[in-house]
Amino acid sequence: MMEWETVIGLEIHAQLATQSKIFSGAATAYGAEPNTQACAIDLGMPGVLPVLNREVVRMATMLGLAIDAQIARRSVFARKNYFYPDLPKGYQISQYELPIVQKGQLTIDLEDGSSKVIGVTRAHLEEDAGKSLHEDFHGLSGIDLNRAGTPLLEIVSEPDLRSAKEAVAYMKKLHQLVVYLGICDGNMQEGSFRCDANVSVRRKGDPQFGTRAEIKNLNSFRFVERAIDFEIERQIELIESGGKVVQETRLYDPDQGETRSMRSKEEANDYRYFPDPDLLPLALDEAFIEAARVALPELPEVKKQRFMTQYELSGYDASVLTASRDLADYYEATVAALGGEPKLCANWVMGDFSAFLNKENRDLADSPVSAVRLAGLLRRIQDRTISGKIAKEVFEALWASEGDADAIIEKRGLRQITDTSAIEKVIDDVIAANPEQLAQYRAGKDKLFGFFVGQVMKLSKGKANPQQVNDLLMEKLQGRNDLLA
Amino acid sequence: MHEKTIAQLSASLATGEFSSEELTRALLERVERFNPSLNAFITVTAESALAQARAADERRRQGAAGLLTGIPIAHKDIFCTDGVRTSCGSRILDRFIAPYNATVVERLNAAGAVMLGKTNMDEFAMGSSNETSFYGPVRNPWDLDAVPGGSSGGSAAAVAARLTPGATGTDTGGSIRQPAALCGITGIKPTYGRVSRWGMIAYASSLDQGGPMARTAEDCALLLGAMAGFDLRDSTSVDRPAPDYAALLDQPLTGLKIGLPKEYFGEGLDSAVARVVEDAIAEYRKLGAETVEISLPNSHLAIPAYYVVAPAECSSNLARFDGVRYGHRCENPKDLLDLYTRSRGEGFGAEVQRRILVGTFALSAGYYDAYYLKAQQIRRLISDDFRQAFAQVDVIMGPTSPTVAFNLGEKVDDPITMYLSDIYTIAVNLAGLPGLSLPVGFVGQRPVGLQVIGDYFTEDRLLNVAHRYQQVTDWHQRAPTAFA
CATH class of the missing domain: 1.10.10.410 (Arc Repressor Mutant, subunit A)
Structure with a gap:
C-alpha cells in the first residue's frame, strides 16, 4: 500500500446566488412547481437570444479576486453541443477556451496542523441544464426546466490533492469561501455546491500521472471522501492484479458505497465547441474589477487572524467562530453589545448557542436569540446577578422567546443571592x-x-x-x- | 390602390382618400386571387389584418397616425408572430404557433403597420430559389416558370406582384438582395447589429440580419426606420440611434465615389446582366458620381468560407428542433434516439439536413481548426478587403446576382451551382456590411438587380444612392403584366 500515491483534481460546480438566470430574467428559486420558472429563453423557443446577467459576472470576479486569480479582461462564451431532453437548445452555453477566472490558489489546512497550497486552474461561467424525472411517469420521462439556465461557476483545481482527506479539506475551504462571498448559498442537498472528482493512482516517484477516472456529481463532503477512498482502493487492486485503469466516467452509489462505470472515453461526446455567436466576448474594464474588489468581504483567513489578535482568542476558537460569516458576525455583535468580555462571549456562542442551533437543525438566521439578547444574559453573569448555572436556565427561556434576560430573571426570581x-x-x-x-x-x-x-x-x-x-x-x-x- | 408605393399609400390614408380597412381588404382580395399561382404566402391572417386596419383607422381619427399607420405589410415566416403559425418554411415547425413577437414585428406593429400574413421562404432560410420550402416553391411574378430567388422569395414575389407594398426579409448570404434582384424590387440588408434578431429564427447567427423589401428605396427607408434600433434582448444589436432614413434620401450624388470591384465583373457573370448593370452605372455617372475600379482580392474565398460558417452555426442553432418540447415529433418513438432521428429526419428537408451534416463535420474534433477557424480567418481577410476599398470609395457597386432568375427545378439538384447564385452577396454578410439591391433593367422578361454595398452603418447613404437613381429611372415602377 505504501508505494502508491493518489492524485486528485476536483471540479466544483457552485450555483451562483442570483435572483434570475444567467441568460434570462426567469427566477432561480429552488423547489417551485415543475416548469413554472422557465421562460421562452430557458425553453429554447425558436428565435430567442441569451443576454448575460451582469451579477453573474460580478460574482465570478469576486471569487477570482478571493483566490488571487487572474481575472480575464476578455473571456468568451462557447456552445457545448450535445443532445439531451433536459438540454433545451441542444447546447449548453459555457466558457471553454477563455474562462473568466484563471490561475488562482487556495490554502487548505491539514489535520496535522500544516497547510498546503492548492492550485485553481480556472473558474468558468456556464448555465445548468434542466432535470429529467424518470419516476411517476409510467415508463415515460418528465422534464423540469426550472433549473435550465441557472448560473453555475465551475471551479477546476490542479491535480494537487493527494488524498481523500485533502480533497475534502479543499472542498470545505472553497465551500466556506463561496458562502462568505455571498455568491453561493452552499446548500449541498439542493445541489447548489457539488463536485466531480478526477482520481488516479501512480507508484510513488513516478513522474507520470496514472489514467484517471472521473466520479460525477458528489453532493456531500462525506460522499466525496468515501467515493474517492473507494476509487483509490479499486484502482490499486486493479493494477496490482495485472489490470489497467480505463479513462471513464463513474458514478458513486452511496447505498452500496462504491463507484460504478457510467461511460468510457470511447463513448464520450464530441461537443463541437465553438464561440457562441449570440454573445459578444465578455470584456471587463478595471473599474468593474475594482468595484468587485471593494465589495469583497473580509475573507475567512483574515478574519480568523483578526479574531486572534483583537479578541485574544485561541486559534481553535477563532477558527470555529469564523467558520461562517454569519457566526462571526453574530459573535462580534454579541461582543459589541456586551462591550467586552470576548472570551465569555466566545464560550457562549460556541457553546450553548451553537448547541441549540445544531440540536434544532436551525440556520443562524432563524435563531430565536439575537446577539443583543445573548449579551443581555452575559451581562448578568458578568455582574453576578446570576450564576453560570442559572444562566443556562435563562438561556433556555430566551430560546423559548420568553422575553429578555432581565425579564426572565425577574419573573422567575432567579436573581443570585449574594447577601x-x-x-x-x-x-x-x-x-x-x-x-x-x-x-x-x-x-x-x-x-x-x-x-x-x-x-x-x-x-x-x-x-x-x-x-x-x-x-x-x-x-x-x-x-x-x-x-x- | 395596389399600384401605389408605401409613401403614396401613406399620403392617401392621410388625406382620407381611402381607409386602411379598405386598402387591407383590397390587398387581401389580391392575395386570395393571386396567391394560388404564386404561393408567396404560407399563412394569410385576414381577420387580424382587418382588426389591425380598423385599429389603425381609429388611431388616425385620434390624430395619432404615423407614416406607417394602416400600411399593410407581410412578414417573412422566419419572424415569430404571437399567436400565429411561424413555420420557417419547415415541416418541423408546421404546427408551431409562436408565443411571442419578434422585435421587428413588435416595432412594425407599434408603428401601426397591418400584417397581411406570413410569406413563404426557403426552409430555415437555406436556399437561393425558394424551392426548399416545405410549402412548395414560390413562383416569380415576372415569369411563373422562374424562381423568385431565396430565401426571402415569398416576400419578394408578394411585393413584385403588388399583393403587399412591403415585406420583411432576412439576409444571411443574400436572402434579401438576391430575391429582390430576381423579382425586380428594392431590398436592403442592414449592417449586422442594426436590426434586432430577437424572435427571428436563427439560421447562422453571426450572419443573419433582417431588413425591408419594397418597390422603392423610399419605402425601404420608411420600413427600416421603424425596424432599426437597439434592442436589449439581442446582445449583438448595436446601441446606436437609427437616423431618419426617409429624411436623408435626397442628398445629391455629385462627387459620389463608386468602386467597381473587378472581381464582380469577371468570369461567371452573364454578359447580358453585365450590360444592364453597366448601363445603370453609366446612369450614376450622369448623376454626378465618379467610378473607379477597385479590387476585393479575397472575393473567391467568400463562398467556401460561408459554406463552413453558416452550416456550422446552423448545425448548433437547429439542435433545439428535437421533437421534445414543440414542433414535429415522429409517431411512436421507441426510444430517445429514435425520437431524435425520426423527428428530425422527417421534419427537416434535404438541404437543411445537408447543411446540418456539413456544419457538424466542420465543428468536429480534429476538423475545427482546418475548417471553422480557417473560415473565420477568411472573414477577417474579406473584411480587410472592404476596409481598404472604403478608404478610397463611398460605395461599391456590381451585379446582385450573376444571372437573372433561373427556371424552377433548373439548379435544384446541383447545390454548388445554386450556391454560386449568391457569389456577389455573401461577402457582405461575412463582413457584416450593409448591402442593397435595386432594379435596373431586364434581360428578356426577367429583372436585373444592382447591388450597392456601403461601409458600416451607411444604410442612409445606400438608400439615398438608390433613391436618386429611382428619381430618374422607372425600372422600379414596372409591374409584371399579369399582376399590374
Whole structure:
C-alpha cells in the first residue's frame, strides 16, 4: 500500500446566488412547481437570444479576486453541443477556451496542523441544464426546466490533492469561501455546491500521472471522501492484479458505497465547441474589477487572524467562530453589545448557542436569540446577578422567546443571592438538618463537602452565589472543627 | 390602390382618400386571387389584418397616425408572430404557433403597420430559389416558370406582384438582395447589429440580419426606420440611434465615389446582366458620381468560407428542433434516439439536413481548426478587403446576382451551382456590411438587380444612392403584366 500515491483534481460546480438566470430574467428559486420558472429563453423557443446577467459576472470576479486569480479582461462564451431532453437548445452555453477566472490558489489546512497550497486552474461561467424525472411517469420521462439556465461557476483545481482527506479539506475551504462571498448559498442537498472528482493512482516517484477516472456529481463532503477512498482502493487492486485503469466516467452509489462505470472515453461526446455567436466576448474594464474588489468581504483567513489578535482568542476558537460569516458576525455583535468580555462571549456562542442551533437543525438566521439578547444574559453573569448555572436556565427561556434576560430573571426570581447573612442562614439550616453527615465530615470524610454545597444550592434553588457558598461553608464547617479541637 | 408605393399609400390614408380597412381588404382580395399561382404566402391572417386596419383607422381619427399607420405589410415566416403559425418554411415547425413577437414585428406593429400574413421562404432560410420550402416553391411574378430567388422569395414575389407594398426579409448570404434582384424590387440588408434578431429564427447567427423589401428605396427607408434600433434582448444589436432614413434620401450624388470591384465583373457573370448593370452605372455617372475600379482580392474565398460558417452555426442553432418540447415529433418513438432521428429526419428537408451534416463535420474534433477557424480567418481577410476599398470609395457597386432568375427545378439538384447564385452577396454578410439591391433593367422578361454595398452603418447613404437613381429611372415602377 505504501508505494502508491493518489492524485486528485476536483471540479466544483457552485450555483451562483442570483435572483434570475444567467441568460434570462426567469427566477432561480429552488423547489417551485415543475416548469413554472422557465421562460421562452430557458425553453429554447425558436428565435430567442441569451443576454448575460451582469451579477453573474460580478460574482465570478469576486471569487477570482478571493483566490488571487487572474481575472480575464476578455473571456468568451462557447456552445457545448450535445443532445439531451433536459438540454433545451441542444447546447449548453459555457466558457471553454477563455474562462473568466484563471490561475488562482487556495490554502487548505491539514489535520496535522500544516497547510498546503492548492492550485485553481480556472473558474468558468456556464448555465445548468434542466432535470429529467424518470419516476411517476409510467415508463415515460418528465422534464423540469426550472433549473435550465441557472448560473453555475465551475471551479477546476490542479491535480494537487493527494488524498481523500485533502480533497475534502479543499472542498470545505472553497465551500466556506463561496458562502462568505455571498455568491453561493452552499446548500449541498439542493445541489447548489457539488463536485466531480478526477482520481488516479501512480507508484510513488513516478513522474507520470496514472489514467484517471472521473466520479460525477458528489453532493456531500462525506460522499466525496468515501467515493474517492473507494476509487483509490479499486484502482490499486486493479493494477496490482495485472489490470489497467480505463479513462471513464463513474458514478458513486452511496447505498452500496462504491463507484460504478457510467461511460468510457470511447463513448464520450464530441461537443463541437465553438464561440457562441449570440454573445459578444465578455470584456471587463478595471473599474468593474475594482468595484468587485471593494465589495469583497473580509475573507475567512483574515478574519480568523483578526479574531486572534483583537479578541485574544485561541486559534481553535477563532477558527470555529469564523467558520461562517454569519457566526462571526453574530459573535462580534454579541461582543459589541456586551462591550467586552470576548472570551465569555466566545464560550457562549460556541457553546450553548451553537448547541441549540445544531440540536434544532436551525440556520443562524432563524435563531430565536439575537446577539443583543445573548449579551443581555452575559451581562448578568458578568455582574453576578446570576450564576453560570442559572444562566443556562435563562438561556433556555430566551430560546423559548420568553422575553429578555432581565425579564426572565425577574419573573422567575432567579436573581443570585449574594447577601452573606441570607446564605449563612441557609447554611445553618443545612448543617442543622444533617447532623450525621456533619459528624462524618468532622471525622475526616472531606468528600462530604460537596454534599453540603449541593444541599445549600438546592435549598437556595440554585440562586446562592456559588463562590460565597463555598467560602462560607468552609468557614462554618472548619470553624466548628477548630472549636471542637 | 395596389399600384401605389408605401409613401403614396401613406399620403392617401392621410388625406382620407381611402381607409386602411379598405386598402387591407383590397390587398387581401389580391392575395386570395393571386396567391394560388404564386404561393408567396404560407399563412394569410385576414381577420387580424382587418382588426389591425380598423385599429389603425381609429388611431388616425385620434390624430395619432404615423407614416406607417394602416400600411399593410407581410412578414417573412422566419419572424415569430404571437399567436400565429411561424413555420420557417419547415415541416418541423408546421404546427408551431409562436408565443411571442419578434422585435421587428413588435416595432412594425407599434408603428401601426397591418400584417397581411406570413410569406413563404426557403426552409430555415437555406436556399437561393425558394424551392426548399416545405410549402412548395414560390413562383416569380415576372415569369411563373422562374424562381423568385431565396430565401426571402415569398416576400419578394408578394411585393413584385403588388399583393403587399412591403415585406420583411432576412439576409444571411443574400436572402434579401438576391430575391429582390430576381423579382425586380428594392431590398436592403442592414449592417449586422442594426436590426434586432430577437424572435427571428436563427439560421447562422453571426450572419443573419433582417431588413425591408419594397418597390422603392423610399419605402425601404420608411420600413427600416421603424425596424432599426437597439434592442436589449439581442446582445449583438448595436446601441446606436437609427437616423431618419426617409429624411436623408435626397442628398445629391455629385462627387459620389463608386468602386467597381473587378472581381464582380469577371468570369461567371452573364454578359447580358453585365450590360444592364453597366448601363445603370453609366446612369450614376450622369448623376454626378465618379467610378473607379477597385479590387476585393479575397472575393473567391467568400463562398467556401460561408459554406463552413453558416452550416456550422446552423448545425448548433437547429439542435433545439428535437421533437421534445414543440414542433414535429415522429409517431411512436421507441426510444430517445429514435425520437431524435425520426423527428428530425422527417421534419427537416434535404438541404437543411445537408447543411446540418456539413456544419457538424466542420465543428468536429480534429476538423475545427482546418475548417471553422480557417473560415473565420477568411472573414477577417474579406473584411480587410472592404476596409481598404472604403478608404478610397463611398460605395461599391456590381451585379446582385450573376444571372437573372433561373427556371424552377433548373439548379435544384446541383447545390454548388445554386450556391454560386449568391457569389456577389455573401461577402457582405461575412463582413457584416450593409448591402442593397435595386432594379435596373431586364434581360428578356426577367429583372436585373444592382447591388450597392456601403461601409458600416451607411444604410442612409445606400438608400439615398438608390433613391436618386429611382428619381430618374422607372425600372422600379414596372409591374409584371399579369399582376399590374
